[in-house]
Amino acid sequence: MLERQEQISQTIVTAQQMRDIEARIFAAGMPVAALMEKVAGLIFRRVQALYPNLQTQSVGILTGPGHNGGDALVVARELHFCGYDVKIYSSFSKLKELTSQHLQYAQSLGIPCYESIEQLSDCDLLIDGLFGFGLERTLTSAIAQAINQINSWSKPVVSIDLPSGLHTDTGEVLGTAIRATHTFCLGLWKLGLLQDHALEYVGKAELIDFDIPLADVQAVVGTNRIHRITQTTALSTLPLPRPAVTHKYKEGHLLLICGSRRYSGGAILTGLGARVSGVGMLSIAVPESLKPLLVAQLPEALIIGCPETQTGAIASLQLPENTDLSSFNAIAIGPGLTRDATPIVQQVLSSDRPLILDADGLNILAQMGTIPTLQKRQAVTILTPHAGEFKRLFPDLPDPMKDRVRAVREAAAQSGAIVLLKGARTAIANSQNSVWINPESTPALARGGSGDVLTGLLSGLLAQAKSKDISVEKIVATAAWWHSQAAILAGGERTELGVDAFTLTNYFIPVLASAWKELN
């Protein structure tokens, strides 16, 4: 049993799930006003810790009509008692009962309250309690104008629960939205905060844990889960520690099929990604002319030179004597392949081995017809598309640019594959409707070759999986986590411009070593 904090930190909820969880807490007897007091007290203390020198400065409190506004008003009151100079913005005529009571009391204490946002233009910090997970409609007219005005000031803003204006589930901007410096997400992570297009609004996000009972979380989210990948889950999935008595073939035999005369670098980077996974035996099938290059870069790997097409793609797989596809624990195909290698992709698709398809492997699969082709497979298939490849693979599914989680879920359900949709917040789904989201990454990865490294890493981990009883989707999630953590470490040392894919591969072991040390 994981510690409570870890379980909470792994959970992501939709607005409806959060409503259902709250309803259970209130039905069990927790008074709404008491919970608001508790939550707002926690927010207040975090604001104080983050902005300790505000005694002489002023804080603007943006309040909406619902309980998000109520939370903000309690924070306003506490800041006032601590000696902060507080001003309230409240422009809604109809407030929820509790929110209205808090506003009345704040005013009775002499805290000024304004209907015009201009009155807060001299504040040093703003607390955004306009809307939380109760936002339902697109923001228009006066409130939209006020938010645009606030954003134009470029002041520090702490958003309560979500930056007001973001859709709780999709992270879409509903008309306009607050650009927060910090977001204090309340109780459980809201899905919208982990969707790519929300990121430029969210700022630094942190969870304010207000002791939601795990039983209520369990009862509501059940098996239809969206998991946030954490260091704990990732480390528990790695093939570590190794058994004392083992040998190279017991630690996974991976076959990579990649590269062409035109794209030789992709094969090298995929090989280097596989190397850092620690896989026992690495075989790499490339066009014959690439063999010397690969041998020079990866002396430990078995490089299989294959006959070439006229264009320099692999024409046929020529495996060593006594070897066939069933000799491998996993196969990955795609990086640098070109579409001229279509027969090879067809051949591995008809094998019974766990298979990872990336890059041209995906483009060829799309040409063959993704869903009917995959329906014929018995073994595990993993697809690792970016949004462009995703659209080619699944042209009839929802746009992955709009709601990435919905898109990846439907893709996995329809294809039966495990689908990893790349992006700033990579999302992974299996066909049983479970989703994993990688919550931390860096735009340092947004450059050619990063994805090839991920494919190698993931394949190497998958090949080693047989020795531990761990689900494939968790291994995919771990690969995404490790890839991002390596990039974060590299970016921290070298800036976001210093993380070319080759350099990235040097950061996997240092980041793992320090996380592993922390654990043991």
Ligand SMILES: NC(=O)C1=CN([C@@H]2O[C@H](COP(=O)(O)OP(=O)(O)OC[C@H]3O[C@@H](n4cnc5c(N)ncnc54)[C@H](O)[C@@H]3O)[C@@H](O)[C@H]2O)[C@@H](O)CC1
């Ligand atoms: N009950 C409590 O004490 C707790 C409150 N919490 C806070 O409560 C929030 C949820 O509260 P609510 O359900 O009241 O919802 P919100 O405060 O998020 O907003 C809902 C209110 O806004 C109105 N509204 C929705 N869309 C609108 C639009 N486009 N234009 C104008 N008005 C619009 C609704 O009619 C409703 O009055 C959470 O985000 C959180 O901040 C929880 O975090 C913790 C427990």
Ligand SMILES: Nc1ncnc2c1ncn2[C@@H]1O[C@H](COP(=O)(O)OP(=O)(O)O)[C@@H](O)[C@H]1O
């Ligand atoms: N803005 C970003 N923030 C975090 N990670 C990113 C960002 N952009 C791209 N990535 C990651 O970089 C990798 C890019 O892979 P891909 O698009 O396949 O590129 P390539 O094929 O050139 O290697 C993916 O793992 C993706 O999640």
Ligand SMILES: [K+]
């Ligand atoms: K808010």
